[in-house]
Amino acid sequence: MTSAEREFDIVVYGATGFVGKLTAEYLARSGGDIRVALAGRSPDKLLKVRETLGESAQNWPILTADAASPSSLADMAARTRVVITTVGPYSRYGLPLVAACAAAGTDYADLTGEAMFVRQSIDDYHKQAVDTGARIVHACGFDSIPSDMSVFALYRRAQTDGAGELGDTDFVLRGFSGGVSGGTVASMIEVFRASSNDPNTRRMLEDPYTLTQDRAAEPELGPQPDLPWRRGREIAPELAGVWTTGFAMAMYNTRIVRRSNALLEYAYGRRLRYAEYMSVGSSVAAPVVSAVASAANNGVVALGSRFFRLLPRRLVERIAPKPGTGPSEQARDRGYYRAETYTTTTTGARYCATIAQQGDPGYKATSVMLGECGLALALDRDKLSDLRGVLTPAAAMGDALLDRFPAAGISLQTVRLGD
Template identity: 35%
Template structure:
């Protein structure tokens, strides 16, 4: 697409832990793409020029990477940043604290937007407040383009595509994995839990807390995360892809009952601490902004979503899997989403709106994820 803007993509928050990893992934990925018809121009952005210069110096093709100063507390700087690019990807979170002014700036500037939120209450508010404006301006705002919510949302789409069309569908997803949290992820989880009870998140199907799933040889706990809200919105936005009605539930899966009970206890303590100012302070001290799992820890990370889909008299099992969920794979997911918006905007299913990864990017995004090592497969 021809554009009069200096950059195709801007990465906002490049000085943070996740932003730094996304900057590295994007620089290597975009340097590889140089042989294509037209190289994408991109920039890193943040509030601290000296820190940004330090990040840029370590990137492939650093000389070609732009640099933009913008502070969330200064809306004019956000508008100036948004108007210089066709797509903004942002890692400046917690989004409940920092996210909304950039969505406003992007809609005003006509710039597509992706983020890494996993915060249900904030996500719901952004859908309610900005969807109509984004549709009218033909801007795609796609929150949840990291481990929240891409494996669940794209995996549910992949599962739905294996079932007969036009019939009611049920999809249950079971998530397992190994990973560690950065400072920003911890802060966002604390913020989401502090705000929980104000509506938004999903608690599974309402069955007992711990259930046995013989079909997968697993124990399952309902998972109160953003994913199910996003998957259901995908079905609302693109109903033709999901049968006449979709029921979707998501669980944490465990091989052993004791592991599930241990996770439940950990979650209970974390949730209790998040409700208290002193608890939040202590946890934030243990995982400050800018910190996160080192390369060795990330190399041991993995995730797997198992899906059981039923509809039109058929049952299908499928899975989505990959490496370290929160950082290595999240970097790929967000960067690939932004690159797809920059490269294939005219081929996407929706023109504008506060969308979801599956509704906004469509099945072709599955191919892009597979090309960078995230597995989507039908098991039976």
């Protein structure tokens, strides 16, 4: 059965989870006549979710699928063009579904922020997915759509202007309101656990090209620290007076962006140096906040693996926010993010990409981004890249997402700042 002959366009796997339900709600509102099924372990819970989704979703089929049952995942993957999954931590539950989609030639999108899960997905299933024509697309939420797509938009703008390749490129989170999802916390715990048990894993996580396809082909650009702190004016004149610290998710997002560049045959440029920061403002206390936050971030990374190795799993999971839980609708609606990404090209041209979205980044905004990735994979196949295998959002569907963002309430604008 070819992809075009599949029974469904999209299956939402994990639809009873908090973000899974939000994603299903988004597809019910914005998916038009798209053929959707809901999947998970409990048919009864899935039926209750479906009842809340409105009239357009009441005929959506219910599929029983479980990570512990590879045959159920294989059956699900064979029936749809795209699977979007919110079932994490992905290092614990994700690879069987990647395997099923790679084998069936089915496109896949997830929300993982776990670098070693992506690394294993590449090592185990990239070649098979290339052979079957599957697009396995990781990082389709707040980690790492704003980062990945901002750099892709800058590349497209510089290309259109004939302004050369990207050089020093810096993402700065300027504004943010919202919580960290339980799923994100669970993923971070899994990353710490993996690095605590294996020195080789720790070394791989420290490599700026953790997710590269061919490490020997990557440019050697010297140190590329993950959690630096800088004065804003050192990043761009427009940030004079602003202080920054390293963005907590930079260790993951930067590797996704570098993988995009490699997958696109270094279209961004072989001198691309990419870093991520978070603004801490311009008050008198901002320099101190910047330094303290940077030290704290680096301390968490340095000591985190040892800390989680010493603590019992049950205690950590009891303290951490629970996956599948989240804030109220009112709180989700109040959330937002805005980020600016500055670059200087090889011809000396300077650009800024600004991305902004209303909605709690870890929940509402993420569900919109994941939903749009699923819709792009299912409906915009003529706009997708020719690449197959384990991909990034920009490498798989960059142009399609740029076209989809405005209608989805995601603003992504590029401006030329001068030379």
